[in-house]
Amino acid sequence: MSVLCSVAPWTSRSVRPHPFSACPASDGGIQGGRPPSHAVRSHSVIWANGHLIIEPLDRRRRTVLHAANITWGTLMPVISLASVKGGVGKTSALLALASDLAVSGSNVVVLDADPNGHASRIGARMAKRLDGVAFAALGGITEANILASIKKARTEADYVLVDLPGVSSKLTLLGLARSDLVIVPVQASEMDIHDALQTVENVKQAGEAADKTIRACFLLSRWPITIESRAAKETRKRLQSKAPDVAVLNTPLMDRTAFKEMTFNGAPPRLVEPGGNAAANVEAIRREVLALLGVEVEDAA
Numbered sequence: 001m002s003v004l005c006s007v008a009p010w011t012s013r014s015v016r017p018h019p020f021s022a023c024p025a026s027d028g029g030i031q032g033g034r035p036p037s038h039a040v041r042s043h044s045v046i047w048a049n050g051h052l053i054i055e056p057l058d059r060r061r062r063t064v065l066h067a068a069n070i071t072w073g074t075l076m077p078v079i080s081l082a083s084v085k086g087g088v089g090k091t092s093a094l095l096a097l098a099s100d101l102a103v104s105g106s107n108v109v110v111l112d113a114d115p116n117g118h119a120s121r122i123g124a125r126m127a128k129r130l131d132g133v134a135f136a137a138l139g140g141i142t143e144a145n146i147l148a149s150i151k152k153a154r155t156e157a158d159y160v161l162v163d164l165p166g167v168s169s170k171l172t173l174l175g176l177a178r179s180d181l182v183i184v185p186v187q188a189s190e191m192d193i194h195d196a197l198q199t200v201e202n203v204k205q206a207g208e209a210a211d212k213t214i215r216a217c218f219l220l221s222r223w224p225i226t227i228e229s230r231a232a233k234e235t236r237k238r239l240q241s242k243a244p245d246v247a248v249l250n251t252p253l254m255d256r257t258a259f260k261e262m263t264f265n266g267a268p269p270r271l272v273e274p275g276g277n278a279a280a281n282v283e284a285i286r287r288e289v290l291a292l293l294g295v296e297v298e299d300a301a
């Protein structure tokens with residue numbers, strides 16, 4: 001993939017050594033440290049006429065990134081995965097999205113604020129798999145350090161993804177307050193809808209506390225791959241009618257074995273089967289998420 005960015009020179013940070021490159025993986029610390037090399041070793045990187053051109057060595061595809069609306073050069077976007085309901089697919093969606101952003105050439109840091117530590121544990125496996133890609137996962141995020149951790153990560157990575165615990169708590173509120181976009185996964189069930197709406201209320205509250213508007217969107221999660229069940233249709237409909245100001249992403253994260261397997265081996269679908277359905281699924285979600293952040297990505301022929 002070739003990435004052409006109409007952005008200021010300081011965005012060349014995406015090809016600097018990864019901020020956490022020198023850090024060893026350790027429990028409760030920074031995990032998934034990269035070798036001290038350029039973030040995107042599989043790409044050639046040149047400046048031409050004020051454009052940063054990142055071209056993959058395989059040159060299979062060409063992607064043009066219009067970065068006019070992004071906050072690059074100042075503070076990088078923070079995307080949180082949140083729901084007051086547990087088990088809705090937050091960590092799975094986060095890891096799928098984070099790895100896809102990284103494989104697409106962005107410098108990605110995952111902050112795991114869930115005491116269970118799934119995102120940082122599996123993220124460490126993922127970092128090993130994503131050799132030559134700027135991806136790191138940091139565990140041990142607590143009430144005491146979440147603000148400082150986000151602040152540090154967002155000055156160094158292109159995207160910071162935060163896995164928030166599946167409960168309302170001060171830690172969750174602090175994470176929400178520092179987010180630019182909150183993705184709320186929702187499975188096809190009345191209970192999920194109820195809790196997703198509560199989560200959106202929490203996002204609004206965090207926005208009021210932080211004195212800013214925090215965008216939120218619903219991600220239909222573990223969605224049936226064959227036909228959309230009645231429960232699934234009803235979930236989509238109710239979300240739209242009860243929270244008309246919150247976007248429902250067009251692309252659900254499908255219920256696929258590939259996303260379960262990813263948790264065992266740390267291999268994102270795009271590594272396992274680049275042309276497969278699961279990889280296409282995550283890519284479509286990444287594009288929608290970037291569009292919400294004001295980043296336009298086009299594939300050229």
Ligand SMILES: Nc1ncnc2c1ncn2[C@@H]1O[C@H](COP(=O)(O)OP(=O)(O)OP(=O)(O)O)[C@@H](O)[C@H]1O
Pocket residue numbers: 085086087088089090091092093114116118165166221222223253254255256257259260263
């Ligand atoms: N798209 C998917 N396809 C198949 N299985 C999935 C998918 N998303 C999540 N799962 C499975 O559902 C379960 C819950 O997912 P996950 O741990 O990602 O949810 P969570 O919201 O992060 O949970 P918690 O609140 O406990 O942190 C896991 O067993 C996971 O493998």
Ligand SMILES: [Mg+2]
Pocket residue numbers: 090091092114118163
């Ligand atoms: Mg989780």
